[in-house]
Amino acid sequence: MKALLPALSFILMLGLAGQAGAHEVHVQVSPTQAALIQLSYADGQPFAFEAYELYPGAAELPAQVGRTDAQGRVVFLPGGTADWRLKAYAADGHGTDQRLEVALPEQPAAAPEAAPAQGLDRFSRLLLGLSLILGGFGLYQFFTCKKRKSSP
């Protein structure tokens, strides 16, 4: 009986050790190729520490959620999926919701689908907008003046 007690204690300790092992989180680091999304405000400031959701294809459930890093980056593994949808939100209403085409190995990179007026740089778009405003009001003025002059 005396010999049985240490043996039982040993078995119990082994069992507890097994239980403890079940609560461990194993960490393994391995180098791999990933896709990188860079988010920034219009003035170049990183869209840092903000919430994002990443959806593969037309899926309704996100494959990855989290927060952008200090540089406003999202890193993920696209696997065999080229078409992704990124939703990124700041609590103050800034953010984006757009589809992205991720270059898979052996495939040339494609540009994001929803970027506005891609052919023009920021300054040209600013000038285009100003010309549209001034031109629009000019046309309004032209036609209303013409009507006023032609009316008795």
Next chain:
Amino acid sequence: MHIPDGFLSPQTWIPAYGLAAGAWFWAARDLRQRLDESTVPRLAMLTALAYGLGLIMVPLPGGSSGHALGVALLTLLFGLRPAFLAYSGVLLLQALLFGAGGVTALAVNALAMGLAGGAVALLLFRLLRPFQESLAVLLAAWGSVMAGALLLALVLGAQPLIASRADGSPLFFPFAWSVTLPAMLIPHALIGLGEAALTLLVWRYARRRGWVQTAAGSPVTP
């Protein structure tokens, strides 16, 4: 402050377009009587200024950024209706050319910033002008920014209640009012100060040039 596409549920932006359509129709009525040959070039110039201001991002504490609106200035000088129409055009251009604000969210943005912001500016200006005109302009401009921010924060914070998945997770903008209200109002209280200073500067210039419509300095009627 502009809400982008994908943040608002269709239950929000479709009725908002209905409401905005009515407001745009109301604003466009009798426009020719409200604008004459001398006011149209000024409205064009200040609309262009509002467009430019909306694209100049000012870094804010906390890592975010903001920009001035120019709504109060347009409203005080030209009245609520022309200002609302002009600012809606500004929002459309900013959405199409820069992706600043979404096309689906255009009606909500226009109603909150252009109409509510302008109406608050006009109300505060009329209430306070008998006491001190400069103070009235400052508070009108600050109030217009805060009114727009408040409405947009309420609309954004309502999204988790309006549209969610079966498991309760939000389909669109995920943050509740407890997050959106401070996140919008605190930075915009600072932005409003800049907007107020700029509005007063241009207002004084406009007064010196005789652009203000009556001798007493009152804006045109809404």
